[in-house]
Amino acid sequence: MITNRTALSVLGGVAAIAATVAVFALGDGPAQAQTAAKVESQTRPNFGVLLDPPARSYRNRGSSHRRYDYRRHRPDWRPDYPSYRPGGEEIVLIDCGGNPGTGAVEDAVRRVRPGGTLVIRARGGACVGWLNIDKPLTIIGEGGFDPRRWESHPEPTLMAPDGLPCMTVASGVRVEIRDMVFASPRAGDAACIVGYGAEIVMNRVGFRHAGDEAAIYADGGLLDLRDVIVEAQTIAPAIVADGAVLNAWEVAVTGAQSGLELIPGAGQTSRLEAVTLKGTGAPNAFGPRSIGIVIRSGRDYGRVEIDNTAILGYVEGVAIEGASVEIKNSRVGRSDKGVVLYNGELRLTDSRVRASTVGVAATSGHAVIVNNVFSGVREVIYAENRATVEASGNRVWSQYLCRAQFRDRYNGRYEPYWRPGQGWECMYGAYPRNWWDDEDGLLGLPYQDDGYQLDGYRDYQSGRGWYTRDGVYVPNDRYQGEDRWRGGGGLFRR
Numbered sequence: 001m002i003t004n005r006t007a008l009s010v011l012g013g014v015a016a017i018a019a020t021v022a023v024f025a026l027g028d029g030p031a032q033a034q035t036a037a038k039v040e041s042q043t044r045p046n047f048g049v050l051l052d053p054p055a056r057s058y059r060n061r062g063s064s065h066r067r068y069d070y071r072r073h074r075p076d077w078r079p080d081y082p083s084y085r086p087g088g089e090e091i092v093l094i095d096c097g098g099n100p101g102t103g104a105v106e107d108a109v110r111r112v113r114p115g116g117t118l119v120i121r122a123r124g125g126a127c128v129g130w131l132n133i134d135k136p137l138t139i140i141g142e143g144g145f146d147p148r149r150w151e152s153h154p155e156p157t158l159m160a161p162d163g164l165p166c167m168t169v170a171s172g173v174r175v176e177i178r179d180m181v182f183a184s185p186r187a188g189d190a191a192c193i194v195g196y197g198a199e200i201v202m203n204r205v206g207f208r209h210a211g212d213e214a215a216i217y218a219d220g221g222l223l224d225l226r227d228v229i230v231e232a233q234t235i236a237p238a239i240v241a242d243g244a245v246l247n248a249w250e251v252a253v254t255g256a257q258s259g260l261e262l263i264p265g266a267g268q269t270s271r272l273e274a275v276t277l278k279g280t281g282a283p284n285a286f287g288p289r290s291i292g293i294v295i296r297s298g299r300d301y302g303r304v305e306i307d308n309t310a311i312l313g314y315v316e317g318v319a320i321e322g323a324s325v326e327i328k329n330s331r332v333g334r335s336d337k338g339v340v341l342y343n344g345e346l347r348l349t350d351s352r353v354r355a356s357t358v359g360v361a362a363t364s365g366h367a368v369i370v371n372n373v374f375s376g377v378r379e380v381i382y383a384e385n386r387a388t389v390e391a392s393g394n395r396v397w398s399q400y401l402c403r404a405q406f407r408d409r410y411n412g413r414y415e416p417y418w419r420p421g422q423g424w425e426c427m428y429g430a431y432p433r434n435w436w437d438d439e440d441g442l443l444g445l446p447y448q449d450d451g452y453q454l455d456g457y458r459d460y461q462s463g464r465g466w467y468t469r470d471g472v473y474v475p476n477d478r479y480q481g482e483d484r485w486r487g488g489g490g491l492f493r494r
Contacts, residue, residue, distance in 0.1 A: 088113050095121040105129030126159040131167040133175050141179040145204045147227050156183035163188040171197035178203045187211030197221045202228050218244040225251050237261035246270040254278045259292045264302025264323050272306045279313030290315040297322025306330055312443055320344050333439035341365050354439055362387035375431055375450040380424050391423025402426035402452040406467055410485040413466040
């Protein structure tokens with residue numbers, strides 16, 4: 001049915017079209033000029049915007065980081081969730097075991113007032129949902145979590161929906177998380193925890209993550225981890241701090257192709273203490289480079305301090321690409337290259353490095369290497385022309401570098417000696433087993449002695465016997481001590 005109003009609208013539209021056709025038919029010069037000017041102004045490119053693009057992120061990786069707009073990536077998950085509304089409750093307890101798609105977790109976040117506390121109970125199974133935090137909150141798992149009992153496979157408190165993160169935190173928001181176990185078994189391209197310019201503080205938290213991206217990704221802001229366990233099945237680094245300040249204490253990372261990726265920013269120093277990183281032992285030709293800790297260059301020259309940390313099972317233990325890094329009282333094991341300085345500054349002190357090729361390689365920058373232990377290496381320190389190295393007081397256990405040489409002392413009687421290297425000297429005897437237990441032994445590998453054993457050397461040190469030119473030990477009890485170098489006639493006289 002066509003009403004009077006509809007008829008008038010149709011007639012008005014027809015009249016407007018007829019008037020436009022009449023103007024073009026008459027060929028009115030000014031009207032044509034105005035129409036052309038209007039079209040030109042709408043299609044002219046804005047060169048100011050083209051010449052002033054948005055500022056780049058800190059991130060400078062070989063491949064760009066895939067960032068999803070999580071609000072639009074899965075609109076079918078929460079179609080009725082346009083934005084958070086400030087809640088009014090100080091403490092909200094949610095018990096929502098196994099309820100995918102109901103929105104109970106998201107609704108609980110909305111109910112908490114800024115600065116309040118969200119308590120998640122998972123007695124009936126893990127809550128399934130995505131916590132999108134845009135206000136300061138404290139999130140606590142009601143059942144508690146003890147990282148020392150991780151091998152007992154505690155049940156997750158919160159599980160992420162397929163292809164979505166466990167939690168995202170908005171810029172400028174501080175969130176504290178305690179006694180939680182997060183699970184993202186089918187994360188795809190999503191990280192479990194994502195923060196953009198946020199402050200994320202975790203204490204007694206566990207992660208089980210499987211996907212193509214990091215388990216924890218922080219773009220700017222602060223990432224503070226204490227008593228945290230990350231079990232990540234991914235070819236990406238398990239934890240990424242892109243321009244963020246990273247503080248980690250008693251953190252354990254396993255399963256990932258790489259352990260940590262840091263792009264330190266200016267200002268505060270990132271600190272890692274009592275951290276354990278266990279790699280997969282993937283060969284260098286498989287996938288991306290397997291690196292325990294990679295410290296990349298950013299817009300600002302940052303600083304990282306690593307103390308009492310174990311880095312095991314990576315092709316490169318620590319890779320520094322443009323920052324000031326201090327490593328002390330730490331252990332690098334089961335590596336191809338222990339520490340690699342591509343650019344920047346390195347200070348390595350009082351640490352142990354076990355590598356199959358080179359202990360420290362410096363292609364550019366400045367390195368100070370003092371009072372360390374190297375084992376299994378074919379080369380202790382490698383430096384190119386653009387690098388400067390200061391080394392002293394380092395000890396080496398290596399069957400490749402520490403083979404004895406022999407020089408004639410008296411009448412065909414030879415003594416062994418070792419040539420000192422640049423800032424290092426060889427050690428005789430077996431590599432200490434208790435050191436091995438704290439290094440490759442943590443990966444469950446059997447003991448392997450990297451030390452060089454010279455036949456008869458203990459008797460020789462006690463003053464009995466000597467060696468031939470070919471290194472064969474000749475026992476002799478008649479002439480002992482310094483007397484063996486002053487008389488005794490023939491070579492094999494007893």
